[in-house]
Amino acid sequence: MNAIRITGIVLIVLGLAGFFTGGFSFTKDRTAAKIGPIQLTVKEEESINIPQWLSIGAIVLGAVVLVMGARKS
Template sequence: MGIMKTLAILLIVAGVLGLAYGGFTYTQATHEAQLGPIGVSVDENRSVSIPVWISMTSIAVGGVALFFGGKFL
């Protein structure tokens, strides 16, 4: 399998996952205060939403790249 087909499949999979989940959440640890030997840290949950148009574009570009392959390069 060529690199173009691999990238096309990755784009399609990323687009489908973006449509299925709509985003992802991650935890960011921040250190707020250090008072001598005692430290206070706060874990914040952050979320990133993936717009539908980005997912659809990823699927479309991946489909075109998979269909045409390396014909344009």
């Protein structure tokens, strides 16, 4: 397998993952106050949504790259 075909497969897999999950979330620690040796931290949960059009675009682009890579071989 060459690099072009691997890139196409990766784009398809990432597009499918983004389409079915819709996004991901993570927890971030933030320092709210620091008074001398005492420190107050707050845990914030942030989420990132992946638009469906971006996921579908990645799938289509991956398919195009995969087909073009197969034609050059």
